[in-house]
Amino acid sequence: MAIEAWYMEENSEDQRLPHHRNPQEFVSLSKLEELGVLYWRLNPKNYDNDEELRNIRESRGYNYMDFLDLCPEKTENYEEKLKNFYTEHIHANEEIRYCLEGSGYFDVRDKDDRWIRIWIKEGDMIVLPAGIYHRFTLDTDNYVKLMRLFVGEPVWTPFNRPQEEHPARKSYVMNLMENLMEERFSVALEAH
Ligand SMILES: CSCCC(=O)C(=O)O
Numbered sequence: 001m002a003i004e005a006w007y008m009e010e011n012s013e014d015q016r017l018p019h020h021r022n023p024q025e026f027v028s029l030s031k032l033e034e035l036g037v038l039y040w041r042l043n044p045k046n047y048d049n050d051e052e053l054r055n056i057r058e059s060r061g062y063n064y065m066d067f068l069d070l071c072p073e074k075t076e077n078y079e080e081k082l083k084n085f086y087t088e089h090i091h092a093n094e095e096i097r098y099c100l101e102g103s104g105y106f107d108v109r110d111k112d113d114r115w116i117r118i119w120i121k122e123g124d125m126i127v128l129p130a131g132i133y134h135r136f137t138l139d140t141d142n143y144v145k146l147m148r149l150f151v152g153e154p155v156w157t158p159f160n161r162p163q164e165e166h167p168a169r170k171s172y173v174m175n176l177m178e179n180l181m182e183e184r185f186s187v188a189l190e191a192h
């Protein structure tokens with residue numbers, strides 16, 4: 001099955017709940033691509049010996065790799081980590097995560113600053129572009145095992161919002177606007 005993503009209902013309910021709108025408003029993969037979010041569906045049982053994963057890592061230069069287990073029993077400073085992950089932030093580099101077990105939600109802002117909730121499950125690999133506002137939470141199953149990838153020496157530093165002057169933010173916003181202009185331009189040409 002393809003990835004599931006939807007516009008969030010923002011209310012004070014538990015962050016681990018789905019937060020669907022009423023009626024539900026799903027978001028397509030191509031809409032996520034417009035925001036610069038990349039997605040692959042891989043075989044999580046075979047990550048040690050997966051040609052597809054090897055190809056992605058080689059073509060995108062993801063030479064660094066480690067694992068992150070998140071659950072109340074196993075994770076040190078669990079509550080604090082989860083609180084930080086759910087604080088809206090950007091990074092200077094891509095955030096690359098491959099879900100090997102369990103599940104969770106990545107929330108990203110769309111071009112109009114609305115939250116899109118992306119449900120990551122076993123086999124889902126996602127890349128968030130540098131400079132996109134995002135956050136992460138476990139869902140009500142309270143467990144995820146993620147592979148983290150990076151180009152070179154990893155830097156996990158979050159820059160909490162607002163970050164409009166951060167170079168990564170500026171270039172992200174610029175790219176996004178260029179993409180939107182191109183899209184409108186080609187729609188206008190087609191209409192002629
Ligand atoms: C648990 S991985 C995702 C959380 C996050 O946004 C981060 O690590 O920067």
Ligand SMILES: [Fe+2]
Binds near residue numbers: 158
């Ligand atoms: Fe992040």
